Amino acid sequence: MKISFSVNGNPVNVDVDPETPLLWVVRDELKLKATKFGCGKAVCGSCSLHINGDLVRSCSYPVKYAEGKQVTTLEGLSESEKKLHPVQEAWMEINVPQCGYCQPGFMMAAAKLIQEIPNPTEEDIRKNISNICRCGTHPRIIKAILKAAELNKALIAES
Numbered sequence: 001m002k003i004s005f006s007v008n009g010n011p012v013n014v015d016v017d018p019e020t021p022l023l024w025v026v027r028d029e030l031k032l033k034a035t036k037f038g039c040g041k042a043v044c045g046s047c048s049l050h051i052n053g054d055l056v057r058s059c060s061y062p063v064k065y066a067e068g069k070q071v072t073t074l075e076g077l078s079e080s081e082k083k084l085h086p087v088q089e090a091w092m093e094i095n096v097p098q099c100g101y102c103q104p105g106f107m108m109a110a111a112k113l114i115q116e117i118p119n120p121t122e123e124d125i126r127k128n129i130s131n132i133c134r135c136g137t138h139p140r141i142i143k144a145i146l147k148a149a150e151l152n153k154a155l156i157a158e159s
Contacts, residue, residue: 005066007032008076018064022056023047025063026073034074034104038132045131048105049073055112074104077111086151087111087144094144098135106131110145114152120145 001018004011007030014029026032026049035058038046042057049058050072077085084092087110097103109129117124125145133141 001064003063003067005069005071007071008073009070014063016063019062021059022049022051022061022063022066022071023058025066026058026071032073032075036101036104038102038105043132044102045105045109045129046102048108048131050108050112053112053115055109072108074107077107085111086155087114087148089151090144090148094140094147096137096140096144098133098137102131102133102135106133106141110141110148113145114149118149118153118156120149122146 002013002015003018004013006012007026012030014025016025016029023035023037026035035049036046037059038044040059042060045057047057047059048055050056051061051066052069078088087107091097091103091107106129109131113120113125113128117128120128122142125142129145
């Protein structure tokens with residue numbers, strides 16, 4: 001079945017089984033590898049991306065529901081390669097990843113969080129980010145989200 005949607009601002013058309021998880025379409029058909037497979041049960045968050053601005057765990061999201069929608073992966077989070085998203089900047093500045101496998105999902109969740117709660121507390125982060133990191137980098141993740149919120153506020157003030 002042909003399904004049309006937008007990924008990172010670019011229109012795409014795929015001819016796949018409509019029940020195929022969006023994760024596999026993004027990774028295997030569209031060759032965007034930042035979104036990761038973790039648990040396959042929408043629990044760990046490694047596969048998190050945005051659909052029409054909402055945070056979605058793509059491993060359990062059939063591609064047929066993406067029809068006509070805007071999908072954003074980590075590759076499309078920034079405005080350009082020269083201008084990173086505040087979350088991406090903070091992740092690099094704080095040096096968050098240990099193994100790094102789960103980090104794209106955390107970054108997508110963090111971007112949504114600072115959009116909804118521009119000045120989050122550590123408690124806000126703990127309550128709203130349910131992704132799992134097996135390496136235990138949660139303290140650096142929290143620090144990076146707080147930094148991303150700071151960078152985002154500065155960016156908004158500039159515009």
